[in-house]
Amino acid sequence: MKRTKLLTHAILIVLAVICIIPLYWMLVMALTPNAALKLNSTALWPQGLTLVNFAGVFNAGLTMRWFLNSVIVTGMTTVLTLLFHSMAGYAFAKMRFRGKSFLYAFSIAGLMVPKEAMFIPLFLMFSSLQAHNTYMALYLPRIATPLGVFIMVQFFRSIPDSISEAAEIDGASAYRTFFQIILPTSLPAMTSLGIFTFVLTWNDYLWPLVSATRKEMFTLTTGLASLQGNFAQATELGSLMARGVIACVPLLILFLIFQKNLIRGISISSGSK
């Protein structure tokens, strides 16, 4: 019994090290001077520790602009998703109206549309509005995915009707009931949906690639991708890796704080819970 436990841990440690080395190596290169990396980039310890690469990200190039773009687009997407999808989810879960089951089925059917396949018509649509290279073009299509509605409906169905009924007997309007009584109780579900939306949006690649074609409007994800085909950048490996580190640090921090919520969001949204 003890021996199998030890063996399990040994296997897990090896796998964990393999899993984490690529990330660690990126950090090591980001902390190594470019000149040293030209000679040897496979060391697992920074050869001549430096912060120059990181300073370079803040002083030159568009990386900080892309960072800002990502913050704006991801922020708008997350806030609007939470607001609109919780409202719609509440209506579907708790309000009575004609045609509800049809409307809900219609809304959820969109889950079966592969988001990656539909970028051509979306592109044409924003072209005809002359709205490419704007923040709006980047976040509006992202809040149209019905996943959030599904998550919120699942959640709202689990809270008893008596809460909203009591509030309405006391004379509260539907809006007050929702915003002052229901929303505060749905914080756990909202956090799960919020963090899930945040990660997916921050990492979105294809739509920003198609819609934001001006360099200043790249997101961090498309911007960082645009640097990788560039051979001039390969001689400045350290600077490139520093940009990679800056692109993933916000997500890794959020992940460490909200890991439980993110996992919950994934389980609910995939239909496994």
Added chain:
Amino acid sequence: MTAKSRTMPVVIFLAPFLLIYISFQVYPLVQAAVSSLYDWDLLTSQKHFIGIDNYLRMFTDPTFWDSFKHTLQFVIYSTPIIVFSGLLLAILLNGRNKFLQIYRTIFFAPYVLSVSVTTLIWGFMFNPQKGLLGALSTLLGTREIYWLTDPNYAMSAIIITTVWWTVGFNLVLFLAGLQDIDGSLYEASMLDGANSLQRFRYITIPGLSRTFMLVLVLQIIASFQIFGQVYIMTKGGPGGTTRVLIQYIYEAGFRDYELGYASAMAVFLFMVMFIISYIQFAVFSEEKK
């Protein structure tokens, strides 16, 4: 309460989502189907109706079939690897131990990275002169492999990258599935003298079957949409050997400016994925009954 005061809130609660949903999800789908019937040039914006010619062309276009084949290759090779590694990790990591929590965090962490961070790391990992894999082969005295430029290895490199990046997602789903298995089943079987192998065979495997189907279908759907890893790491190369379907749609639309043709292929991809999603939906609602 009057009828009006009951209807208004419903409209106000639903309108923002439905408006955006119809404009940016439903309408594009219809639009894609319509534009697939046109010869539509992105540069001149000229279009004329050609019926199903785009579809006929698609079925005789070798590049389309190659891209579809590479997509299928990716789906067929990567899916079992990702699903079974996720399952194996979940079985090893199931429990309430503090150490297990740390391992879980480590294996799940790459999933939150963006595709371009992932390709940044792995693009250099696979570089025979600059990367760690090259250093490893020097250390072991094996032949240098030009992972990303050798047609025999490029798809494997994409698959390795994807496994590292996304295995955590399946791990999480399998862990949730394991935790849903009724613990009293295990207790009862222990009283009956079942050993751990028997418990695994008769409780864990049947208990996970629903989660397994779910993970499998989700993974297939995700794999069909592969684009970023390929487009950034190999550009579909060497010699088109890793070009996948979404990449070809992207190139047809934005390199060759043939929007009608690109739409036809998008509709094709949609049909394939719709069928898979439908199977998922059917399996899922079957289980719920």
